[in-house]
Amino acid sequence: MSYAHHRRGGFSLRLLTGAGLVLFVIWSAAPILWLALSSVLEQRALIARPPDLSPQNLTLSNFITVIGSAAALGRGMLNSLIVALFATLASLALGAPAAYALARLSVPRASAIAFLVLATQMLPSIAIAIPLFLVISRLGLIDNLFSLGVVYLSFNLPIVIWILRNFFLGIPDGLEKAAAIDGAGVIGTFWHIVLPISLPPLGAAAVFAFVEAWNEFFFALILTRQSAQTVPLVIAAFAGQYQTVFGQMMAAALISVVPVILLAVLFRDWIVRGFADGMMKG
Amino acid sequence: MPSPATYEQRRQTAGLFLLAPSIVVLLAILGYPIVESLLLAFQKVQLAAGGIDRQFVGLANFQRLVADETFRRALLNTLYFAAAEVVLVVLIAFAIALLLNHPFGRAGLFRILLVVPWAIAPVANAVLWKWILNANYGVLNGLLQSLGIIDVYQVWLGTPVSALNFLLLVDVWKSVPFVALLLLAGLQRVPSVLYKAAYMDGASRLQTLMHVTLPSMRAAIAVAVVLQTIWSLRIFDLVFVLTRGGPADATVLLNFLAYRVTFNFLDIGYGAAIANVIFVMTILLAILYIRLVRPAGEAAR
Numbered sequence: 001m002s003y004a005h006h007r008r009g010g011f012s013l014r015l016l017t018g019a020g021l022v023l024f025v026i027w028s029a030a031p032i033l034w035l036a037l038s039s040v041l042e043q044r045a046l047i048a049r050p051p052d053l054s055p056q057n058l059t060l061s062n063f064i065t066v067i068g069s070a071a072a073l074g075r076g077m078l079n080s081l082i083v084a085l086f087a088t089l090a091s092l093a094l095g096a097p098a099a100y101a102l103a104r105l106s107v108p109r110a111s112a113i114a115f116l117v118l119a120t121q122m123l124p125s126i127a128i129a130i131p132l133f134l135v136i137s138r139l140g141l142i143d144n145l146f147s148l149g150v151v152y153l154s155f156n157l158p159i160v161i162w163i164l165r166n167f168f169l170g171i172p173d174g175l176e177k178a179a180a181i182d183g184a185g186v187i188g189t190f191w192h193i194v195l196p197i198s199l200p201p202l203g204a205a206a207v208f209a210f211v212e213a214w215n216e217f218f219f220a221l222i223l224t225r226q227s228a229q230t231v232p233l234v235i236a237a238f239a240g241q242y243q244t245v246f247g248q249m250m251a252a253a254l255i256s257v258v259p260v261i262l263l264a265v266l267f268r269d270w271i272v273r274g275f276a277d278g279m280m281k282g
Numbered sequence: 283m284p285s286p287a288t289y290e291q292r293r294q295t296a297g298l299f300l301l302a303p304s305i306v307v308l309l310a311i312l313g314y315p316i317v318e319s320l321l322l323a324f325q326k327v328q329l330a331a332g333g334i335d336r337q338f339v340g341l342a343n344f345q346r347l348v349a350d351e352t353f354r355r356a357l358l359n360t361l362y363f364a365a366a367e368v369v370l371v372v373l374i375a376f377a378i379a380l381l382l383n384h385p386f387g388r389a390g391l392f393r394i395l396l397v398v399p400w401a402i403a404p405v406a407n408a409v410l411w412k413w414i415l416n417a418n419y420g421v422l423n424g425l426l427q428s429l430g431i432i433d434v435y436q437v438w439l440g441t442p443v444s445a446l447n448f449l450l451l452v453d454v455w456k457s458v459p460f461v462a463l464l465l466l467a468g469l470q471r472v473p474s475v476l477y478k479a480a481y482m483d484g485a486s487r488l489q490t491l492m493h494v495t496l497p498s499m500r501a502a503i504a505v506a507v508v509l510q511t512i513w514s515l516r517i518f519d520l521v522f523v524l525t526r527g528g529p530a531d532a533t534v535l536l537n538f539l540a541y542r543v544t545f546n547f548l549d550i551g552y553g554a555a556i557a558n559v560i561f562v563m564t565i566l567l568a569i570l571y572i573r574l575v576r577p578a579g580e581a582a583r
Contacts, residue, residue, distance in 0.1 A: 006481055008385050013487065020381045021392070028395040031455065032402075034421055035410045049435075050424030094307060097300035105297025106290055115572050117304075120312050122512050122568040126540045127557040130550060131318035132311075134334065154311035157304055180289060186296035215403035217519040222545065232405040236523050239409040246413055253406040264401035268393050272463055 038250040039063065046246045062251035073252055075227075076234035081259075083145055083230060084213035087152035091209050092202065094153075095160030100190050102161065103168035104176065114165055121158040125218050133222050143225040151219050156209040163208070163274050167201040168194070204274025207267045211260045231256045319561070322554035329548055336551075343555035353556065355531055356539040363450060363535060364514040370454045371510050372503065375461035380495075382462070383469045396459040404456065408523035411452045415439055442532030445525055449533050453520055457513065461506050468502025469495070501574060508571040512564055536560050 008014060037053070038046060045057035066073060102110045102117075132151065133142075141147040171194065179189040195202070217232040224233065238252050264271065287295070323343055328335040347353050381387045382396075399407075414422050417437040426432045439445045472495060480490045496503075518537045521527060527534040527542065534542075537560060544553030 003478060003481055007477075009487065014386070017381060017384045017386050020377065021387060024378055024381060024392070025395060027455075028399060028459065031410060031414060032398060034414060038413065047419045049419070050428050051419070051421060094304045098304035101297035101299075101301040105293045105300070107294065107297040107301055113301075113305075117308065119565075119568050119572065120308055122564055122571070123312065123316065124516055124537065124557065124560040124564050125518075126537050126544075127319045127554075127561040128312060128315035129541075130322060130544055130554050130557065131315035133545075134318075134550075135315070150311060154308060157308060161304065186293050187300075190300075211401050215401075215405070217403070217405050217522070218541075221522075232403050232519070235403070235409055236405050236519075239412065239523065243412070246416075246419065249409060250413060253409045257402050257406045260401040260403070261398055264397040265394050268390075268397045271397055272393060272467070 035250055035254055038247055039254045040251075041247055043245065043247055059247075062247035063255070066248050066251045066255065070234070070238065070252065072229070072234045073231070073238070073255065076229055076231040077256070077259075079145060079228055080214050080231040083149045083152060084210045086145075086149035087156050087213040088206050088209040090149070090153045091156035091160045092206055095157050095205070096164055096195070096198075096202065097190065098157075099161045099164035100168050100194060103165045104171070105186065114161070117158045118162050121155065121162075129219065129222055132219075136223060142223060143228045144223075145228045148220060148223050148228060148230070149213075151223065152213040152216060155216075156212060159212075160205040160209055163205045164198070164201055167198060167274070171197075200270045201274045203267055204270040207263050207271055208274075210263060214260050319554055319557060322551055323558045325551045325554075327550035327554075329550075334550075339551070343552050346552060347555055347559070352531060352534065353539065356534045356536050357559075359446060359532070359534060360515065360536045363446065363517070364511055366450055367454060367457065367514045368507055368510045370450075371457045371461050372465075372506055374454070375458050375465050375506065376503070378458065378462040379465035379469050382466055396463055399456055399459045400463075402456070404519035405523055407452065407456050408520045411448075411455075412524055415448060439525055440529060442530055445529060445533050449520060449524060452524070453514070453517060457510065461510055464506050464509075465499070465502055468499050471502075472498040504574045505571065508567050508574060512567050512571070515560055515564055515567075 009017070039062055040058050040060065041051070041053075042057045042059050042061070045052040045054075101107050102114045107113070136142055136144075136147050139147075175193060176189055179193050184192065214230075215232060216230070217236070220230045220233050224230065235253055235256050239249050242248060322336075324338055324340060325336045326339045326342070327337075378396075382392050402410075414420055415438045417423070417435060417440065420435075420438070422438065423432070423435040427435065436444075438448050476494050476498065477490065480494050485493070516537060517535055518541065521533055521535055521538045522541075525533040527538055536556060540553050540556040540560065543549050543556060547553075
């Protein structure tokens with residue numbers, strides 16, 4: 001028996017693996033499928049015991065009602081998009097140069113600084129929420145998309161720096177030396193040589209930052225009132241208000257998660273490599 | 283005349299220039315609130331008309347903590363929740379990582395199933411599970427009744443122990459995929475020569491798992507445990523949407539208690555004291571994380 005053959009294992013191990021994978025698929029997919037299915041079923045089908053899944057109960061009316069009646073959902077999506085784009089672009093614009101500096105540019109005590117930066121990401125949000133709320137109210141910036149975006153920037157920045165620094169550490173020395181011999185300055189080398197080969201980790205960092213900002217609830221709850229409410233707040237309010245209209249509740253929840261699910265699925269390879277690897281390395 | 287800067291000097295100057303904006307932003311947005319939060323915990327804060335009245339009261343807020351029945355309840359809930367969650371998440375995630383590391387587990391579908399629950403907003407996840415667990419029409423009740431496991435529909439979130447454990451289940455479901463990704467990354471870093479050597483030596487699968495895989499994975503598992511503990515201490519959205527802390531404060535976790543005391547009861551100093559308890563727990567875990575992830579010898583650099 002060859003080694004490659006051995007890796008797959010004997011019959012019982014293959015059976016166990018197959019069964020395990022089936023269980024894993026059911027465990028992961030079932031709740032999501034139920035979310036999708038509930039959103040396209042009539043109320044009467046959902047309140048049957050057990051739920052009546054026959055095809056004549058399929059409908060798009062939940063989506064039509066939710067999109068037509070809940071103006072807050074559209075505004076919430078737009079607010080989330082603005083805040084998440086701002087937090088993502090700003091954290092890349094600030095974080096990529098900082099990560100490059102910490103990885104390659106002989107900044108004194110670079111690795112200690114990198115760890116301190118990462119440590120800020122582990123702060124419990126409640127501890128900084130109270131003072132932030134007091135300051136932002138004093139400045140009159142409650143319910144303001146910009147103040148929310150800046151707060152998210154500060155959460156995303158450490159992760160962006162961490163992911164990118166791990167990547168930049170692996171760039172071969174020769175690349176920068178060659179650029180220097182050709183007369184490129186440090187910043188020119190970063191911009192023209194290093195950034196173009198860093199698209200996968202930049203993408204992973206961007207997707208991560210966007211998803212985190214899109215989904216964030218706690219600070220949005222504390223720092224917004226109405227006009228700047230983001231989509232998680234709208235969904236939570238909707239679920240509180242219309243908690244018996246199950247199909248519409250699921251349609252609203254589904255609409256709110258589709259953008260980030262698409263991003264995560266499209267960029268899954270970058271996320272797996274960039275993020276999972278990044279958290280394990282020092 | 284100053285001599286022209288060397289290559290290394292120019293790089294260092296440029297480095298400080300590139301690093302400074304990030305450090306300034308982090309210090310401004312996070313540094314000040316951290317200091318302020320520590321101060322608030324030692325103050326009595328009262329919202330007066332048009333302003334805030336702050337007065338140092340020493341350790342009074344922390345003395346209140348010791349006597350506070352609700353705080354003790356929340357602390358116990360949190361400790362139980364975090365411990366149970368870490369054990370469950372890491373065990374399930376490790377099993378999934380092993381499955382996906384097997385040649386059968388390479389299909390793209392499995393990777394998709396790992397990133398989707400991660401991307402779903404905690405709030406949307408909570409809303410979804412509120413519907414799944416619904417006492418009158420929930421699909422969990424429907425399913426279990428059809429299978430003959432329960433006779434009548436259950437109010438899963440209605441009794442203290444059950445509510446806390448269902449909260450736990452929902453969060454485990456949401457957390458497992460990401461930890462599985464971390465552990466899978468760790469598994470794929472175990473050098474394949476070790477497995478080949480074990481195979482040549484005639485080691486059984488169980489022996490290989492115990493003596494090759496687990497020892498090589500020690501750091502990855504430790505990192506997963508510490509990170510998951512930190513994340514468990516942060517849970518808020520789920521409690522807020524699913525139970526609001528009920529029934530009878532059975533699902534009040536420390537984070538939710540600090541929020542409620544501060545923003546509903548407007549007892550800001552006391553809320554800050556509770557927040558600081560979470561802060562200290564997290565800092566200790568963060569130090570542990572950094573020690574685990576930091577390769578030996580880097581400290582000297």
